[in-house]
Amino acid sequence: MDQIPLPVWIAGGIAILVIVVICVIFILQRRRVDLTHSKSPGQKPEWIKTVPPPETVAATQADGEGIGLYDYDPGEGLAAAFVEQIEDIVHARLGEDPALAGIGVDFKTSPSGELEVWVDGKSYMDVSDIPDERLREVVRQAISSWEQGG
Numbered sequence: 587m588d589q590i591p592l593p594v595w596i597a598g599g600i601a602i603l604v605i606v607v608i609c610v611i612f613i614l615q616r617r618r619v620d621l622t623h624s625k626s627p628g629q630k631p632e633w634i635k636t637v638p639p640p641e642t643v644a645a646t647q648a649d650g651e652g653i654g655l656y657d658y659d660p661g662e663g664l665a666a667a668f669v670e671q672i673e674d675i676v677h678a679r680l681g682e683d684p685a686l687a688g689i690g691v692d693f694k695t696s697p698s699g700e701l702e703v704w705v706d707g708k709s710y711m712d713v714s715d716i717p718d719e720r721l722r723e724v725v726r727q728a729i730s731s732w733e734q735g736g
Contacts, residue, residue, distance in 0.1 A: 638653070638654070638655050638656065638671055638674075639671050639674065639675055639731070639732060639735075641671075641674040641675045641677070641678040642654070642655070642656055642657055642670075642671045642674040642675075644678065645657035645674045645677065645678070655667045655670075655671070656670030656671050656673075656674065657670065657674050658670065662692045662694070663692050663693070663694020663695070663702070663704065664694060664695065665693045665694050665695045665701060666695070668732065669693050669695075669701060670693065671732055672693065672725075672728050672729055672732045673691065673692070673693040673728075675728035675731055675732060676691055676693075676724055676725055676728045677691065679724050679727070679728060680721075680724060683720075683724075685720070686718075686720060686721060686724065689705060689706060689718070689721060690704075690705070690706050690707070691703070691704065691705055691721070691725075692704040696709075696711075703716060703725065705718075705721065713725050713726060713729075
């Protein structure tokens with residue numbers, strides 16, 4: 587049986603040393619993570635942004651689904667989770683205004699991958715195309731509320 591040459595022992599030792607140094611660096615970096623403060627003043631920490639807005643929590647609980655990232659009801663179109671959360675905010679605000687409460691709004695992804703806003707069965711590719719100014723404002727406010735985290 588041949589003996590392992592000295593250069594192989596040296597290369598192996600260096601490889602093990604590099605791995606140990608990388609592990610130590612990862613451990614030290616992990617301890618620097620602050621889960622309670624954001625890097626940007628006035629903003630929530632990044633991990634908190636994954637918590638659904640209160641309107642989504644209320645909608646999923648009302649449907650008996652517990653707490654989910656978005657509320658999906660059978661028959662509606664499906665979009666990205668954050669878009670569904672904005673839709674939940676819109677629905678909550680429409681329910682607060684008797685003049686708008688009867689309007690059916692659904693956000694979904696078109697076959698081309700773009701966002702479609704459906705209002706009473708009619709599709710709009712841009713919020714500014716929605717004919718009812720009050721509804722446009724509700725959608726804009728819902729987007730702003732979602733962006734601000736509540």
